Structures are given as C-alpha cells and as structure tokens.
Amino acid sequence: MKEVEFIWFNGKIVPWKEASVHFLTHSLHYGTAVFEGIRCYKTEKGPAIFRLEDHVERLFNSAKIAGMKNLPYDKGQIIDAAKEVVKKNNLKECYIRPLFFYGYGKMGLDTVGAKLEAGIAAWPWGAYLGEEGVKNGIRAKVSSISRHHPNSVFSQAKISGAYTNSTLAKMEALDAGYDEAIMLDTNGLVAECTGENIFIVEKGKLLTPERSNVLAGITRDSVIKIAEDQGIHVSECKIKREMLYSADECFITGTAAEITPVREIDNRLVGNGKPGQVTKKIQKLYYNVIHGRDKKFEKWLELV
Template identity: 55%
Template sequence: MEPQGKIWMDGAFVDWADANVHVLTHSLHYGLAAFEGLRCYRGKSGSAIFRLHEHVDRLFESAHIAMMTIPYDKKQVAEAIVETVRINKLDACYIRPLVYIGYGAMGVYPGDNPIKLAVAAWKWGAYLGDDALANGMRARVSSFTRHHVNVSMTRGKISGYYVNSILAKREAKADGYDEAIMLDPEGYVSEGTGENIFIVRKGRIKTTPLTSILEGITRNSVIELAREQGIVVQEDRFTRDEMYIADEVFVTGTAAELTPVREIDNRRIGNGKPGPITAALQKAFFSVVRGEDAAHASWLTRI
C-alpha cells in the first residue's frame, strides 16, 4: 500500500501517518465494524467512482444489521468519499470507508461507546494480479466453510466475518493457489474470500443466490450487463463438481473486478483460458467503469 496524503476521520482530514486509534478501541478487540470497498476509475472524460450511492446504501445497511448508528447521513458520507479522492489528487484508486465502535467500555457489550467513521483511499491495481485478470487464476475449494445465515448475517459487510476469509485465503496461498472458494454449510458453492462466483455452461450463466453470500454490487452490475447481451442468468445453487465441468468460471467484486478462473482443484476449466462469455462481460464491465458506455453513465459519480 502506497501512503497517500490525507484520511477523513469523523468529519476532518488528518495526515495519513496520524490516522490512528487507541489500542483499546472496541472494534479492534471484538471485530464489530462495517466497511465498504469502492473503486475510482480513470476514463476518457476524467475520473469517476463506480456505483458510489449503492455502496453507501450497503454501508448503512451493514451498520444497521450490526446495530451501529452512523453519526452522518448518506449525503455526508458520499461527499466524504468524493472529497477523500479529490484531496489526495487520485485519478484511479480503491476507497475504504470504515464504521467502527470506538474507545470506551471494554467487554463484549460495547455500551454507549461512540460510533466512528473513517474514509481512506489509495492506489491499488488488479487485486488478484494483472496475469489473473488477463489469463485467469487458479483456485481451490477451501477446507473452511462459509458462514451460515444464522451464525453471521451474510447481508452485512462486517469486518469480523472476514476472519473466515483470511484463514481460507492463507490456506489457498500456502498450497500454491491464487484464491479460495468456499462452500456453504450444506455443501453448495458459496463465494470466494472476497468475490462472488459465476459459472458458464452451454451458453448460460449460473451464480449463487443471495443466501450464504454478500449481495455484491459488481455481481449485480455483471448480471445486468449479461442480460442486456441476451445471456440467460440463473441465480441457483450449484455444486463444486459442476464448477469442474463448467465451460467458464469467473469471479466478481470491487477489488477483483471481473477475474476469470482457469483452474480449480487442479482441474482445468474449459480450455484453461478465459472463455468468450467471460471475455465479453469483462470488456463490457471495463467499458462502463471507464465511462465509455453512455447507457450506464448513471453508475458513475464524476470526481
């Protein structure tokens, strides 16, 4: 991570190196915090944040699920995100808003500890690497199971839930893979450590329904782009072996964007290269985020 100039913290910009919290900050100990990930892209007509308002909506939904009341309204948070990009003079970046429980009472019950908000932005290229974005990544099915809906409420983007992702990612990387794919508690494919999963068979797309997975904003965008191209998209459960025999597999997410998967559990997917539907949707996605698709201009907030 390349340090930038300023981070927005509770209504004011502070120097990057001074954006600190107390070691007894409640969320640091117990993991109850909500966050978002957004991207700002450089385009022909300048830079723009992709689906800013949808991300702000989801941040508020996650905080609501976690019983945290954000001390700002949605307009103020959206403005803080835009200003964080502007003040750091970034034309392309990743943006991280974080809502957390601050210093005060210690113990599982946070009492009336203050709810804090920070927004940071930094330069970040292809999350899974440029080669994976172009040629596909290698993944393994993890030994770790994704959350049950009544253990961790899966519609919330909650910091503590990602311990599960960290363990799965470390296991996959230690075994020489780029990413992990997790199954749900009933053994069906759920999602990656930070991505939604799509498979393509016989010209149709299938993706996990909104049961054990986060309601991905990039996922939603890609489903819409696919249907506009006349591709049938089913939201339905599927098994790990259906991934093995798929013609194409790809993952989506703010960080991962749209990344092909060329191999799972040492089994080649299709011909081992990004397939035609994956390539077409990846092209359409990047056309949108770079401001080249006027039909989806409403998805962009200009900086």
C-alpha cells in the same frame, strides 16, 4: 500499500499518518466494525466513483444489520466525504475504504455506550489478484473452511469480524499454492470466494449462487445487468461443487478483483484452461462501463 497524503477521519481531512486509533479501540478487539470497498476510475470526464450510492447504501445496511445505532454521519455526508478524499489526494483511479467502528473508551463484548467513529481512506490499488490473473486467469481451491452459516454472521453485511472466515480460507489457499479460495456453504453448495462472488458458464449461459447465502455483490449485480442487456441468460441458482469442475468457464467478481477469470479449480482445468469467450466478453463490457465508455450504464458513475 501506496500511501497518499490525506485520510478523512471523523469528519476532518487529516494527514495519512495521523489517522490512527488507541490500542483499546473496541472494534480492534472484537471485530465490531462495518466497511465498504469502492473503486474510482479514470473516465473522459474525470475521475468517477463506480456505484457510490449503492455502496454507501450497503454500508448503512451493514451498520443496521450489525446493530449500530446513532451513526455519527448520514449517507449524504459519507458520499461527500468519499469524493472529498479522492479530490484532496488528487487521485485519478483508486480504491476507497469507508469504515464505521467503535472507538476507545469501552471494553467488553456489548456495545452499549461505545462511541462510533468513521474514516474513509483512498489509495491507488491495482488488480487485486494481479494483472496476470486478470489476463490469463487464476487457480482456485475449494476451501476446507465453510462460509459461515447465515444465522451466525449475516452474509449481507460487511462486518469486519466476519472476515476472519475469509482470511482463514484465503490463507489456506495461498499456503497450498493457489490464488484464491472458493467457499462452500454449510450445506455443501458453492457460495462465494473470500472477497468475490462467483459465476460459471454452462453452454453460453451464466450461473451464479443465489443471493440467500452470499454477499449481494455490486459487481455481481452489474455483471447480471450487463449480461442480460446483451441477451446472455443469467440464472441465480444452487451450484454444486462438481458443477465447478464441469463448467465451460468460471470467473469471479468483486470491486477489488473486478472480473477475474478462473483457469483451474482443484487441479482441474476450467474448460481448456484459458479464459473463455463469455468471460472475455463480460470482462470487456465491464471495463467499458467502469471507464464511462458505455452510455447505457453512465448513471453508475459519479464524478468526484
């Protein structure tokens, strides 16, 4: 990880190395934290954070779903702090990670009386699944680990503890020599990847699993809007595992992974094993949008 100078930590800008917590931090033991992943991009007008308000909105929704009460900062303060941390570090392009967590002073599974704290870090982070993956596609494996049932850990909230499910699937895929895991829900239908939503292309149309059982990804939403603007039909529907194997194209979306083509699933080539035309078109349009080169979607960029 590339270290930078400062982190916003409980309302103050502090040196990177000083943003640390006590060993008995509640969220460290029980996963009782909520977080976001946001990206800032270089544009002609300067660094701009992509869909900042939407990310902060989701952070607060995650906190509400997780049952956090009396958050120490409001949305406006988190928005300002996210911009401040980018500016103070003089970053032109970066990943931004806000987190609300229960701090030191209370152990046990309940959170009654536990103190909520917050931090926001920003640092340069290149292609999450590698430049090669973005260009030529990645190899994915359908995981033996199911996406958690929506009534066990809620799928619309980015609750830290829930990510154990993702880490297990990701490590299984890496250990087996793949780049990413595709997770099925508890009914056996395609849900999402460990930190990305998934799309397939069938006869020029985009298909993606319904929101009911997956994180409502902001990149997913951006792709749907960009595709529809181009007259590409998008269907949010049930996707069976075998539809992955017969798809013409497949790509995954996320703030970290952006638009990454999938070239192989379970040792079967997707299409001809190369990123397809629709994927490449969406990828190009998306990169134009995030870099402020598409007037229609300029409203998604917040200058720091």
